[in-house]
Amino acid sequence: xxxxxxxxxxxxxxxxxxxxxxxxxxxVSDAKIPFADGARDGIAIYHMGAPEITDDIRxxxxxxxxxxxxxxxxxxxxxxxxxxxxxxxxxAIDELQSFIIENRDSLNAKNLxxxxxxxxxxxxxxxxxxxxxxxxxxxxxxxxxKLMKAVELIGLSDEFTIFAVFIMSRWxxxxxxxxxxxxxxxxxxxxxxxxxxxxxxxEIHRWLLREGVNNDVLPAxxxxxxxxxxxxxxxxxxxxxxxxxxxxxxxxxxxxxxEGPCEGISAxxxxxxxxxxxxxxxxxxxxxxxxxxxxxxxxxxxxDENSEIVAKCGEILSTENCRTCVKSAEKSGIVIPLAEELGxxxxxxxxxxxxxxxxxxxYLCWELMGDEYRAxxxxxxxxxxxxxxxxxxxxxxxxxGGEFQIHNQLNAIVQSLKDYPLEGTDLIEFSLNCGPxxxxxxALNVLQNWVNLRRMPLETLLxxxxxxxxxxxxIEPDDDxxxxxxxxLNGEIDE
Numbered sequence: 001x002x003x004x005x006x007x008x009x010x011x012x013x014x015x016x017x018x019x020x021x022x023x024x025x026x027x028v029s030d031a032k033i034p035f036a037d038g039a040r041d042g043i044a045i046y047h048m049g050a051p052e053i054t055d056d057i058r059x060x061x062x063x064x065x066x067x068x069x070x071x072x073x074x075x076x077x078x079x080x081x082x083x084x085x086x087x088x089x090x091x092a093i094d095e096l097q098s099f100i101i102e103n104r105d106s107l108n109a110k111n112l113x114x115x116x117x118x119x120x121x122x123x124x125x126x127x128x129x130x131x132x133x134x135x136x137x138x139x140x141x142x143x144x145x146k147l148m149k150a151v152e153l154i155g156l157s158d159e160f161t162i163f164a165v166f167i168m169s170r171w172x173x174x175x176x177x178x179x180x181x182x183x184x185x186x187x188x189x190x191x192x193x194x195x196x197x198x199x200x201x202x203e204i205h206r207w208l209l210r211e212g213v214n215n216d217v218l219p220a221x222x223x224x225x226x227x228x229x230x231x232x233x234x235x236x237x238x239x240x241x242x243x244x245x246x247x248x249x250x251x252x253x254x255x256x257x258x259e260g261p262c263e264g265i266s267a268x269x270x271x272x273x274x275x276x277x278x279x280x281x282x283x284x285x286x287x288x289x290x291x292x293x294x295x296x297x298x299x300x301x302x303x304d305e306n307s308e309i310v311a312k313c314g315e316i317l318s319t320e321n322c323r324t325c326v327k328s329a330e331k332s333g334i335v336i337p338l339a340e341e342l343g344x345x346x347x348x349x350x351x352x353x354x355x356x357x358x359x360x361x362x363y364l365c366w367e368l369m370g371d372e373y374r375a376x377x378x379x380x381x382x383x384x385x386x387x388x389x390x391x392x393x394x395x396x397x398x399x400x401g402g403e404f405q406i407h408n409q410l411n412a413i414v415q416s417l418k419d420y421p422l423e424g425t426d427l428i429e430f431s432l433n434c435g436p437x438x439x440x441x442x443a444l445n446v447l448q449n450w451v452n453l454r455r456m457p458l459e460t461l462l463x464x465x466x467x468x469x470x471x472x473x474x475i476e477p478d479d480d481x482x483x484x485x486x487x488x489l490n491g492e493i494d495e
Contacts, residue, residue, distance in 0.1 A: 038158035038188025041090040051091040068115035084127030133163035161189030210248035223255035289329040381413040421450040437478040444484040457491030
């Protein structure tokens with residue numbers, strides 16, 4: 001049976017020029033670590049330095065491009081696939097394009113063009129598609145509307161958006177078409193499109209301000225870009241700032257406060273003045289619960305840096321309207337810290353939410369582990385967890401596929417037990433029986449913490465668990481998990 005190309009999968013899944021929000025490409029069968037569409041390349045761009053281009057990689061590029069130039073597209077595909085096992089297309093793109101440009105006089109341009117289109121539209125290999133698009137970027141395809149639409153179509157997949165944007169940026173109306181694409185993608189694709197979108201029109205300015213950071217990955221990745229391109233600093237000086245623009249600025253600031261993945265608020269020029277200006281505007285707005293949560297986040301961020309900002313946040317958070325909003329808000333994970341600070345009881349409501357919509361609110365177990373609620377919370381997880389779908393032969397594979405959410409539910413309650421020795425031992429044991437190595441890591445971390453808290457070896461604390469681990473270590477494929485097992489079996493106690 002002929003394998004369907006990734007382009008055809010995207011084409012057949014699209015409707016009215018968009019893909020379903022839950023669309024994802026078929027998983028890579030031999031991938032040790034599964035990535036969401038676009039995640040592998042996104043991590044490479046934002047978290048990895050420049051790649052080392054070895055002679056072996058250069059030779060691989062030369063061989064694949066030469067095969068393409070010789071019109072041996074099958075061989076070129078095989079060689080690009082082999083190359084992708086050494087370096088991903090996103091990290092090889094500069095070297096690939098430089099080689100083609102430097103050797104353009106000896107290469108057959110038509111064959112390279114045809115091969116790039118062939119790989120983009122006919123390959124079932126993700127990296128081969130990307131190598132094809134990387135070559136296609138070197139050609140002027142304006143006027144070939146059919147091929148231009150094909151580029152836009154395949155760009156709807158977060159896996160290929162950045163390569164489509166590279167190609168589209170060379171078109172006369174490329175920025176306008178990148179803008180349309182940015183609105184139709186929601187994961188890593190939106191992050192990449194926003195990064196390369198120029199704010200040429202008022203519509204783009206407005207969208208970057210109000211929607212640009214709203215991606216399914218992490219708003220922080222696009223926060224600084226959206227702040228700068230939307231002109232948010234200047235807008236804050238407007239005495240007649242609209243409610244919609246205020247909300248957009250608030251969301252941008254909240255995303256800027258998260259500087260874990262990339263530069264944020266610290267990279268904003270005169271950031272303390274910006275925050276002070278925002279708080280001044282906020283005092284004259286009818287604030288929502290989301291606004292109050294953001295203002296609390298600002299206070300936490302500047303707690304040790306700027307007493308004036310902290311004081312101004314305190315004034316806003318101490319208002320009666322803030323208390324009213326918190327009392328009436330659904331107590332999600334972001335509202336709970338503010339409710340705690342204001343002395344507003346919320347745990348009965350959280351328990352109700354956990355019981356009524358376990359699948360959505362399971363993570364709130366962290367807030368219910370005090371003495372009054374802990375036993376009931378553990379019982380809810382025992383009743384709601386689908387244990388039959390959790391048991392599997394231990395392996396060194398990470399969480400994948402449709403079971404991801406179920407394992408997340410187990411992991412949430414297991415981690416919540418770390419400070420409560422001997423409670424929920426059956427849940428710990430289920431984690432030790434699970435296939436994904438992450439489950440076993442977390443269970444062993446909890447057991448080690450119990451051992452540390454009680455100051456006694458596992459063999460004394462939980463003899464039956466000790467015996468089970470002694471048997472499990474014989475079949476454990478993950479070196480790190482095995483090391484944690486050995487530590488428990490050796491009776492080691494951390495100081």
